Amino acid sequence: MAEMDDLRKRPASMPPAPPRCGHYSQALAAAEVGPAAELVRILDGIDLHWTGYDAYAADTIGSLFPRRHAYTSLIAATDPDWGRDFDIGFLLIAPGTLYRDHHHLASELYAPLTGPTYWRFGTTAPWTEKMPGDIVWNPPQRVHATLVRDTPLLCLYAWTENVHATAKVDFSPDWREIEAALAQEDGVAL
Template sequence: MNDNIYGPAIWVIDTIRTSLKGEGAAEVKARLAVQDLSPAAAIDPGSRRLPATRHFAECVATSMFLVPEVAAALAGVDEFLHWKQNPNYSDDVMGEGYMDNYAYAEIVGPDGFFPGDDFLMGLLLLGPGRLYRDHWHKAPELYWLLTGPSDWRKDAGAFTRRSPGETVWHPPRMSHATRTDASPLLAVWAWTRDVGSPARLVEGA
């Protein structure tokens, strides 16, 4: 990886590590601390954009009021991000227009800037007026909300309104869902272990 990519990649990781607080933050930071982030481990993920990334610039601008250092680092890494989607999702499964309003990118992970050792960290984009249906996975998961507000549900509970700056922590195998309102959602996410098992939708939810 050349310095034009390595520098922004390390910058965004360092600003997240410095700014992240709240439930689950300590576990994410502990796992991040043992990852190989050396130049020798760095990879070029290959820039890839999707329809949902049209929301990215707006979300980064909004997050500037909350975490200016992170927002600046995200703007610096924008052109290098490899955005993708869960191959098991479709508009038929998730609702009309969902796939044009959903994308995620890895910062640490196979399609990120560093491969990761049983650890993933990246960004989620979800457009306005969308429901990310109830799903679960083996991995413990953190979301750090950079925009919003947005609504979050755990297990069969009611949706709870969460504000920008909050973290949402999901223990292993806990089902959860996310709902956006009038604004798109940009969040930092991390899976801290057991990352080889994909997310699975809750049938009938």
């Protein structure tokens, strides 16, 4: 298999960095009352290096998502070579954000620690509410999107196989309507 760009790869010596999207303290507070309260207390005491997934073209992923999300890999910093076909970490998405429909080769498991959040599995599929402790499983190539309203999404993620493959955005005709409504609620300019 050809070598693919690893956007997660960074030297283990990189210093801790806060999530560029903010809302981390708010997410931790929201998760403290859920099923992962003990995990959240531990997470709150660890200095992590948060970054963003910047492989999407701005004209496909939208103008807000790049600055309204962050993730931290627990594998890449320890041993990027070991993590070729496995990654586990945390994803944070700010309130009022649509993570547009997309797909990728990696199998993906999400365990939301906050909620409610809304997920759909296909560009015209209905939205499904997910609460803390619910599991979201995306097999390879499954189109999916995430909608975060009032409470930031903090979730544990695990990717298996094809971890380095780039995700692709899948157009949905309702993006503009959803993002306009979120911007109006949040007072954000699109």
